[in-house]
Amino acid sequence: xxxxxxxxxxxxxxxxxxxxxxxxxxxxxxxxxxxxxxxxxxxxxxxxxxxxxxxxxxxxxxxxxxxxxxxxxxxxxxxxxxxxxxxxxxxxxxxxxxxxxxxxxxxxxxxxxxxxxxxxxxxxxxxxxxxxxxxxxxxxxxxxxxxxxxxxxxxxxxxxxxxxxxxxxxxxxxxxxxxxxxxxxxxxxxxxxxxxxxxxxxxxxxxxxxxxxxxxxxxxxxxxxxxxxxxxxxxxxxxxxxxxxxxxxxxxxxxxxxxxxxxxxxxxxxxxxxxxxxxxxxxxxxxxxxxxxxxxxxxxxxxxxxxxxxxxxxxxxxxxxxxxxxxxxxxxxxxxxxxxxxxxxxxxxxxxxxxxx
Amino acid sequence: xxxxxxxxxxxxxxxxxxxxxxxxxxxxxxxxxxxxxxxxxxxxxxxxxxxxxxxxxxxxxxxxxxxxxxxxxxxxxxxxxxxxxxxxxxxxxxxxxxxxxxxxxxxxxxxxxxxxxxxxxxxxxxxxxxxxxxxxxxxxxxxxxxxxxxxxxxxxxxxxxxxxxxxxxxxxxxxxxxxxxxxxxxxxxxxxxxxxxxxxxxxxxxxxxxxxxxxxxxxxxxxxxxxxxxxxxxxxxxxxxxxxxxxxxxxxxxx
Numbered sequence: 313x314x315x316x317x318x319x320x321x322x323x324x325x326x327x328x329x330x331x332x333x334x335x336x337x338x339x340x341x342x343x344x345x346x347x348x349x350x351x352x353x354x355x356x357x358x359x360x361x362x363x364x365x366x367x368x369x370x371x372x373x374x375x376x377x378x379x380x381x382x383x384x385x386x387x388x389x390x391x392x393x394x395x396x397x398x399x400x401x402x403x404x405x406x407x408x409x410x411x412x413x414x415x416x417x418x419x420x421x422x423x424x425x426x427x428x429x430x431x432x433x434x435x436x437x438x439x440x441x442x443x444x445x446x447x448x449x450x451x452x453x454x455x456x457x458x459x460x461x462x463x464x465x466x467x468x469x470x471x472x473x474x475x476x477x478x479x480x481x482x483x484x485x486x487x488x489x490x491x492x493x494x495x496x497x498x499x500x501x502x503x504x505x506x507x508x509x510x511x512x513x514x515x516x517x518x519x520x521x522x523x524x525x526x527x528x529x530x531x532x533x534x535x536x537x538x539x540x541x542x543x544x545x546x547x548x549x550x551x552x553x554x555x556x557x558x559x560x561x562x563x564x565x566x567x568x569x570x571x572x573x574x575x576x577x578x579x580x581x582x583x584x585x586x587x588x589x590x591x592x593x594x595x596x597x598x599x600x601x602x603x604x605x606x607x608x609x610x611x612x613x614x615x616x617x618x619x620x621x622x623x624x625x626x627x628x629x630x631x632x633x634x635x636x637x638x639x640x641x642x643x644x645x646x647x648x649x650x651x652x653x654x655x656x657x658x659x660x661x662x663x664x665x666x667x668x669x
Numbered sequence: 670x671x672x673x674x675x676x677x678x679x680x681x682x683x684x685x686x687x688x689x690x691x692x693x694x695x696x697x698x699x700x701x702x703x704x705x706x707x708x709x710x711x712x713x714x715x716x717x718x719x720x721x722x723x724x725x726x727x728x729x730x731x732x733x734x735x736x737x738x739x740x741x742x743x744x745x746x747x748x749x750x751x752x753x754x755x756x757x758x759x760x761x762x763x764x765x766x767x768x769x770x771x772x773x774x775x776x777x778x779x780x781x782x783x784x785x786x787x788x789x790x791x792x793x794x795x796x797x798x799x800x801x802x803x804x805x806x807x808x809x810x811x812x813x814x815x816x817x818x819x820x821x822x823x824x825x826x827x828x829x830x831x832x833x834x835x836x837x838x839x840x841x842x843x844x845x846x847x848x849x850x851x852x853x854x855x856x857x858x859x860x861x862x863x864x865x866x867x868x869x870x871x872x873x874x875x876x877x878x879x880x881x882x883x884x885x886x887x888x889x890x891x892x893x894x895x896x897x898x899x900x901x902x903x904x905x906x907x908x909x910x911x912x913x914x915x916x917x918x919x920x921x922x923x924x
Contacts, residue, residue, distance in 0.1 A: 323682060323683045325682045325683070325686065326682070332698065336701075336702060336705060339702070339705075339706065340705050340706065340709050343706050343709040343710060343713070344709045344712065344713045345713075346713075347709070347710050347713035347714055348713040348714075348716060351713065351714050351716065352716065352718065352719060355721040355722070355723055356718055356719060356720070356721050357719070357841065358716065358719045358841050358842070359719070359840055359841045361840075362719075362840065362841060362842070366712075366713075366716070367713075370708075370709070370712050371709075374705060374708060374709075378701065378705075391677060391678055391679070391680070391690065391693075392690060392693040392694065392697075393694075393697075394680040394690075395680050395682075395686065395690060395694060396694075398680070398682040399682070421840070421851075422848070422850050422851040422854075423850060423851070423854070425764035425765045425766075426764070426765040426766070426854035426855070426857075426858050427765070427766065427854070427857060427858045428854070433850055433854050434850055437849070437850040437851075437853040437854050437857070437891075438849050438850050438853065438892075439892055440892060443924070445924050446846075446896060446922075446924065448850075449846070449847075450850060500846075501846065501847055502847055504845060504846035504847065505717070505842070505844075505845035505846055505847040505848070506715070506716065506717055507717050508715035508716075508717070510711050510712065510715040511712070511715065514708060514711065514712065602679075603679045605679075605681065605684075610679075610681055612679070612680065614682060615681040615682050615683055615684075
């Protein structure tokens with residue numbers, strides 16, 4: 313969290329995650345090169361450098377598909393897929409380095425040893441900018457690697473904090489632009505040089521799976537966002553958001569107090585209730601899907617923690633989220649939809665007590 | 670007013686992994702790994718044949734013959750070991766450059782060239798070794814050896830312009846759109862362009878490509894390199910080599 317920056321805050325899960333990632337990448341490259349070498353042998357062998365270019369290129373785009381699947385999967389099945397999300401940035405940075413290896417090998421193999429420098433060769437030796445099918449596909453790859461570079465370079469929490477989560481998230485949504493560029497890069501490049509139908513089928517299947525997952529997730533989230541979970545509104549503007557019994561111990565009910573309002577997470581902990589904004593200050597994670605652990609509201613994405621009574625991370629950490637007032641009338645929980653500034657003290661409302669706010 | 674505690678498993682990265690989540694994730698991870706490997710196998714196994722070209726970078730070879738420079742440097746060997754007859758060797762520099770600069774002044778001379786051979790379908794490209802020893806002038810050819818050209822008529826062909834260095838074996842594969850930048854770089858650097866025509870069985874016939882006036886392919890037509898192309902031209906057999914004198918106005922891309 314925010315008390316001090318280190319390269320990686322290692323823990324057992326990150327180590328296991330990274331080992332599995334490394335084994336998968338090395339395994340894929342070994343299988344690709346091995347199968348290629350067994351398929352085309354002797355005088356028909358593919359050049360080793362070409363094999364490396366193809367192995368790293370296909371590995372990178374496969375990794376990108378897996379990365380882009382994690383977000384929707386973790387929204388559709390939050391409990392099971394949360395561990396994939398936890399260390400996704402390591403996956404992304406690894407993918408960037410695989411893609412960068414592919415790019416550097418391409419520059420050396422296809423662009424070097426000529427009368428112009430390799431980058432100039434990539435930009436000037438194919439000038440068919442007016443054609444779709446003949447378009448210089450290398451440009452899509454170059455643009456994508458630039459986007460992926462900025463994402464990898466700013467992946468650390470230092471940048472997240474200093475750019476602000478909003479701008480950081482916006483920058484990192486560039487991955488979708490990079491994905492489109494890479495689909496074009498492959499479709500107008502490598503696939504043009506092959507004859508097997510397997511290539512467009514595999515690429516198309518990957519895109520269809522990704523698009524379908526995102527559409528399902530978008531529909532689910534939009535429905536959720538559109539739902540206003542208010543049973544009624546009191547004269548003072550407070551809204552009736554839940555029955556006390558609806559909220560499990562150490563968990564929250566997430567409510568939208570009014571159309572267009574930020575979602576609020578109403579947590580039950582100990583013998584009281586507290587309400588905080590449903591947005592983690594770290595990466596905008598859904599706090600309301602978290603759990604109270606050791607007296608702290610814990611975000612399901614990266615485990616950032618906040619004290620229920622003031623929305624502040626326990627010292628030495630400094631994150632803060634907005635808090636809300638609650639009162640209990642009988643079994644009903646009422647919420648003041650106006651948030652307090654992040655980190656504001658709001659004492660938990662005791663269950664079974666009539667609050668006089 | 671005790672509420673029933675929520676017993677759903679909850680994941681926190683720095684806490685032990687709940688067993689239920691481990692049971693959920695393990696099959697997913699295995700399936701992912703299997704899918705990754707399966708896709709790798711399919712993609713690798715489905716690659717097209719890169720051709721049977723070879724590039725021997727370990728053992729230099731020497732060819733002796735008569736050198737012509739226009740429009741491209743060619744070494745005419747009369748009784749080559751590999752053909753038992755005439756052989757036209759295309760001398761180039763190692764890298765993506767033609768050999769005209771180093772061979773300047775040797776037009777019509779008998780020379781001995783040493784370099785590394787790139788071979789495919791009977792054609793030989795010779796990447797000259799570095800240093801003066803790679804080019805040994807042996808004096809004027811007496812008599813000048815030329816292959817009497819045999820006209821084979823005017824034809825319309827469908828194929829692809831490639832650079833012979835990569836296509837013949839320096840890069841495998843060295844053709845098609847993924848190789849367009851490299852092929853253009855090679856031809857722009859002075860390596861003679863070759864027009865490759867494939868039959869239904871995938872067998873290739875290669876033609877040294879020049880204009881109908883016998884000049885080198887102009888830069889204005891480099892854009893056609895590596896694209897599926899139809900063109901018309903006169904075909905001539907010069908010894909072992911087919912030469913295509915192409916009408917530049919006939920170039921038509923097939924897309």
